[in-house]
Amino acid sequence: xxxxxxxxxxxxxxxxxxxxxxRSRPPMRNLLHMQADDGAAPSPYPSSLNxxxxxxxxxxxxxxxxxxKIVFDLAxxxxxxxxxxxxxxxxxxxxxxxxxxxxxxxxQHFTSLWIVRLLLVSLVLLWAINEIVRLPFVRRKYxxxxxxxxxxxxxxxxxxxxxxxxxxxxxPGFLMTLLFLVNVSIKKKNPNCIWAIISVxxxxxxxxxxxxxxxxxxxxxxxxxxxxxxxxxxSTDLQGEKMVLCTCPFFSWLIxxxxxxxxxxxxxxxxxxxxxxxxxxxxxxxxxxxxxTVMVAMPAQIICLSLSWLWMPENDLYGxxxxxxxxxxxxxxxxxxxxxVVKPIQEALEAGGECCQWxxxxxxxxxxxxxxxxxxxEREQExxx
Numbered sequence: 001x002x003x004x005x006x007x008x009x010x011x012x013x014x015x016x017x018x019x020x021x022x023r024s025r026p027p028m029r030n031l032l033h034m035q036a037d038d039g040a041a042p043s044p045y046p047s048s049l050n051x052x053x054x055x056x057x058x059x060x061x062x063x064x065x066x067x068x069k070i071v072f073d074l075a076x077x078x079x080x081x082x083x084x085x086x087x088x089x090x091x092x093x094x095x096x097x098x099x100x101x102x103x104x105x106x107x108q109h110f111t112s113l114w115i116v117r118l119l120l121v122s123l124v125l126l127w128a129i130n131e132i133v134r135l136p137f138v139r140r141k142y143x144x145x146x147x148x149x150x151x152x153x154x155x156x157x158x159x160x161x162x163x164x165x166x167x168x169x170x171x172p173g174f175l176m177t178l179l180f181l182v183n184v185s186i187k188k189k190n191p192n193c194i195w196a197i198i199s200v201x202x203x204x205x206x207x208x209x210x211x212x213x214x215x216x217x218x219x220x221x222x223x224x225x226x227x228x229x230x231x232x233x234x235s236t237d238l239q240g241e242k243m244v245l246c247t248c249p250f251f252s253w254l255i256x257x258x259x260x261x262x263x264x265x266x267x268x269x270x271x272x273x274x275x276x277x278x279x280x281x282x283x284x285x286x287x288x289x290x291x292x293t294v295m296v297a298m299p300a301q302i303i304c305l306s307l308s309w310l311w312m313p314e315n316d317l318y319g320x321x322x323x324x325x326x327x328x329x330x331x332x333x334x335x336x337x338x339x340x341v342v343k344p345i346q347e348a349l350e351a352g353g354e355c356c357q358w359x360x361x362x363x364x365x366x367x368x369x370x371x372x373x374x375x376x377x378e379r380e381q382e383x384x385x
Contacts, residue, residue, distance in 0.1 A: 072319040072323045080131055080330075083330055087124050087125040093341065093342060093346075094121065097345045100349075113196075116193055116197065117181070117340065119177055127174065127333065128330075130170060131166075133158060134159075134166075136244070136246075155232070155243065159244060163211070168208040168212065171256075172256075175263055178267075178336050180199075182267070182274060182287075211256075228250040228251060231247060231249055250309075260299075263298070264295065290339050294332055297328040297329060301325050304321045307321050
């Protein structure tokens with residue numbers, strides 16, 4: 001009897017499942033018959049999903065959340081958490097060594113650049129937090145916990161701010177601080193830390209101003225394609241909910257790419273000068289690892305940024321390119337923090353006898369002080385490494 005009902009009313013069941021050219025879909029029709037045999041009355045309406053005519057949505061992309069994209073976001077969060085833990089550990093190590101140097105005179109030499117190292121770790125920490133805000137589900141659910149929803153304009157403004165901070169201030173500032181620590185390692189006298197920070201920020205400021213200009217005040221925006229100046233795109237899921245995905249426009253990529261080329265040349269020259277000056281094999285190995293990491297991470301980031309334009313933001317290949325770009329920068333920052341902050345502090349504490357319990361014997365203290373002075377003489381020419 002159920003087949004008779006289907007034959008009496010074929011049109012409401014099959015017509016919503018036809019192709020645009022009128023051809024029917026046999027698999028779905030067979031599925032309807034199977035549902036009828038099970039005793040459940042088939043619905044004469046389409047699925048409850050809100051299908052839309054996406055061709056009419058100009059400037060929007062069909063958004064879905066497949067398993068690869070979830071994996072990309074979770075991997076990003078895991079590496080961000082690891083970077084945050086490393087940054088907090090480096091913070092505590094810097095302040096601990098600075099506090100101990102007030103009572104141990106021989107440790108003051110190792111804390112001469114503690115403010116510059118603190119700036120390096122601060123930039124890494126802020127970059128990690130900025131990358132968390134870049135994730136769409138974090139913005140919508142956790143950025144404003146007391147606000148039920150965010151407008152598309154608010155999300156687009158966050159993407160602009162995220163782009164300017166990342167490519168205009170945090171990454172250039174981190175790289176310039178890294179270059180400063182490498183250059184100062186071959187100087188006999190350390191510069192003033194306050195002036196060092198001011199000089200690093202002044203050198204990084206042109207990149208910041210250019211990013212602000214091209215992100216917020218794009219000239220001839222109406223005559224240019226959107227990929228050249230747009231820092232975000234609107235994406236729509238199958239339920240009809242829209243969200244904003246952050247992207248990197250062509251102008252921002254061009255500015256940061258030019259900065260990266262100039263920086264690669266300056267960094268290579270600085271590493272070559274340090275390698276010609278350093279005698280300690282451990283320091284030389286440390287410089288080689290740092291130089292290799294930086295010179296691999298920067299081209300990888302630029303290549304991934306340029307390849308990301310080949311796919312739409314909801315594509316899995318786009319997610320893979322963004323994840324690779326993030327990992328290259330995160331690994332570069334992690335290696336720099338370990339080699340320029342954590343490792344020197346560890347060696348300074350070992351030289352000062354902080355890794356073991358202080359002896360009450362005066363002769364033991366003198367031997368520790370003598371060993372620290374010898375260690376200080378060996379590193380006198382490499383205080384930044």
